[in-house]
């Protein structure tokens with residue numbers, strides 16, 4: 001897919017019909033949808049249960065892949081993004097238990113340029129100030145609001161962006177759902193620089209700007225430096241650890257654990273990981289679970305759509321987790337920029353589902369496969385994986401380039417990397433050119449034919465000529 005902006009024109013382009021969106025949830029999906037929709041001229045009211053966006057997040061680091069950063073850059077947010085994020089150019093892969101190097105990978109500037117974005121790492125934080133729109137929607141009131149939607153016309157569309165355990169998902173699915181534990185917990189750590197200062201081997205990792213990936217027996221870790229949110233000249237170190245868990249560790253989405261508990265769960269691991277785990281203030285534990293895929297993200301009775309993790313929950317710490325919410329927002333903005341009649345609202349909501357569902361499920365599959373490869377149990381497969389990676393390293397080759405030897409990890413990563421060039425706005429534009437405008441034209445032709453027929457049948461009394 002081309003990284004350049006789509007310049008397709010539309011001969012049927014008409015004036016935008018601005019409508020009112022109600023967005024429930026001010027996480028990445030909700031906030032970015034508010035940006036995307038107001039950019040094209042719609043009105044948005046966003047509520048979050050918290051009044052302080054800065055406190056709703058900030059638990060850990062996040063990696064921003066090029067398909068997400070290119071959208072934020074296109075929206076004019078590059079300066080703000082660069083101020084809080086660091087660019088990452090290299091990946092180092094090592095054994096979890098010993099730290100033995102298995103491979104390295106350098107992102108070539110050319111490859112990134114082709115994607116139109118950049119690979120960056122940052123604190124999970126909102127760039128938005130506090131708001132006085134704090135409102136926690138309750139299940140009953142949302143249902144009531146939804147059923148009155150058409151009658152009152154206070155809002156034309158409700159976007160459910162309140163996350164995987166939010167009420168919007170329940171309203172659209174119309175049932176309670178069960179989370180299935182996947183036998184793993186993800187631990188999210190941020191170690192501040194002042195703690196790392198005393199440890200030369202950790203300080204070295206902080207200064208390198210490399211993303212470190214550790215591969216272990218049922219365990220994996222990914223660590224990288226991130227700018228300190230209060231002082232961007234200082235760096236902290238973010239670490240995600242995936243460790244085996246008998247059941248859902250903790251109670252709910254996140255819970256703080258004690259460092260000794262974390263160290264005991266980590267099993268045998270290299271010294272830098274142990275040091276980071278020992279130094280991290282309040283490590284957070286997030287159970288890795290799976291929720292059933294919803295058949296539809298659009299409410300069957302009317303204009304309500306799920307976006308972000310409310311539509312497609314993902315395992316914590318996944319590379320594309322946050323980016324899916326940004327891409328949802330981008331696609332939504334590009335579809336609704338063509339709105340000029342109310343009849344189109346429903347068509348666009350279903351078009352969104354059509355465009356995004358397949359894409360999201362292939363990204364999820366690719367990322368799950370990659371995590372499984374990182375956490376391969378000790379044995380023949382793991383030995384093969386490590387041997388082939390190390391052979392590439394010894395030959396001076398990039399570990400994650402699939403064309404260098406076709407080993408398992410590179411092939412798995414290839415599927416993840418394919419999404420870097422993906423452009424959600426282009427995909428929405430494609431839908432409009434192939435289907436949306438065609439439908440418009442068909443309707444226009446019906447109206448035109450009716451008009452011609454009406455005029456012809458009165459030919460004796462009029463001389464109107466219809467082209």
Ligand SMILES: Cc1cc2nc3c(=O)[nH]c(=O)nc-3n(C[C@H](O)[C@H](O)[C@H](O)COP(=O)(O)OP(=O)(O)OC[C@H]3O[C@@H](n4cnc5c(N)ncnc54)[C@H](O)[C@@H]3O)c2cc1C
Pocket residue numbers: 024025026027028029030047048049050056059060061062063064135136137138161162163164166167188286307308309310314316317318319320321322323325
């Ligand atoms: C520890 C951790 C690390 C991660 N690392 C990465 C990473 O490196 N890269 C990446 O891309 N992704 C990462 N992710 C995933 C990413 O954070 C999620 O995919 C993303 O936050 C989902 O965004 P969202 O807007 O859909 O939902 P959320 O972020 O869950 O936002 C939902 C919002 O809705 C609000 N809300 C909920 N209920 C109500 C209600 N009833 N009324 C009003 N408001 C409500 C909440 O306050 C919240 O602000 C990570 C996730 C975790 C937990």
